Amino acid sequence: MAYKKRARPTVAECVDGILSGDRILLSKAITLMESQLSDDNELAVEILDQVMGRTGNATRVGITGVPGVGKSTFIESLGKYVTGLDKKLAVLTIDPSSQRSGGSILGDKTRMEQLSHNPMAYIRPSASQNALGGVALKTREVMLLCEAAGYEVIFIETVGVGQSEVAVNDMVDFFLLLMLPGAGDELQGMKKGIMEMADAVAITKSDGDNIKAANRAKAEYQNALHLFPSSESGWYPKVSTCSSIQHTGIKEIWDIIREHETLLKSNQHWNKNRGLQNLQWMHEHINHALRKQFFQKEYVKNELMVIEERVRKGEVSAYRAALDLLKSLHL
Missing domain, CATH: 3.40.50.300 (P-loop containing nucleotide triphosphate hydrolases)
Known part of the structure; x- marks a missing residue:
């Protein structure tokens, strides 16, 4: 008997399930959030956007x-x-x-x-x-x-x-x-x-x-x-x-x-602390997204192993190697 892949829940199903306290749909939404697949992550962000008010x-x-x-x-x-x-x-x-x-x-x-x-x-x-x-x-x-x-x-x-x-x-x-x-x-x-x-x-x-x-x-x-x-x-x-x-x-x-x-x-420190945490949270995601984008660049993929070997042998400084690779981001 062939294995049948289970259908991925929709955004609407997850949102309704989460707001109604459905543990199964909550778990499915969390699985989407933790997934390594970008398509799953996009769905998870949409779900989160719709439940942020709660x-x-x-x-x-x-x-x-x-x-x-x-x-x-x-x-x-x-x-x-x-x-x-x-x-x-x-x-x-x-x-x-x-x-x-x-x-x-x-x-x-x-x-x-x-x-x-x-x-x-x-x-x-x-x-x-x-x-x-x-x-x-x-x-x-x-x-x-x-x-x-x-x-x-x-x-x-x-x-x-x-x-x-x-x-x-x-x-x-x-x-x-x-x-x-x-x-x-x-x-x-x-x-x-x-x-x-x-x-x-x-x-x-x-x-x-x-x-x-x-x-x-x-x-x-x-x-x-x-x-x-x-x-x-x-x-x-x-x-x-x-x-x-x-x-x-x-x-x-x-x-x-x-x-x-x-x-x-x-004394208002509760909301102040959470606000600062939210800002730090955003910057961490920016750093993670930039790192992910960087290593997905074709130039980086092609050059990384070569330049790593040069750094290991001391032929080029780690600083210069990093700067050369970062040029691929055109910052």
Whole structure:
């Protein structure tokens, strides 16, 4: 029996489906957005244009953490609490990409089994596909589609490759850093930049024999955060402890997220931050489009391997080689 290719949904079908909360059509629209095919991308942009009026109303939370901190378990625990408040939650998880297939490796729905069966939650794993910073190229657009579908809270989990924290911080309202008990040694190796970005630090696995260590870590992180200059918004980062297994401290962390939102909306920093993020978003797409256009130029395709070899041998400077290739853009 011959395989019959499934028909691609129309723009109208996807728009109607997204606005009515149809998870299947939302997923299909996201697939179009993440596709490597330009025809799919054009349809996805049309869909996004038509649903933009329904976006921007969600609370966007970025979540990152050191290896072994239990991000997935924490997200599932916090997600169950949020959906218990009758809020629709979308979890966008960025998986490392398989070098062979380009697909995600970890399989987030298996990592958050209970949440994946929750009718109030939608989990979408995306392969980073070697995008800069380990964040999927279309994460922001996927987030907007989820908002248009009525999801009131968006979690974005980083892949944790170093630069991903910066990339995610530039697309969320609240950035949460998860750390393990035993902060003394970890604090020494912790990147200052990541600590400065955090709106809150949560010490996970604060249960059983770890409680004393977690409380000690809380005090050490709070002292460390006080050394950083205060943010322009007037928010001072908070440190809390929690146990995803015993579900303790989860409510307190959600309360911190809500407190942060209330403050920033009251002093106009909420909209200011989003406006700046939108501008950065646009410039990133310009850079990506120019790079893609550049490498599709016939002159570049023909000359690249030759000039790369000359640069490798030291026959021409990298600077001169780049300038010669850029001439093909006629800028």
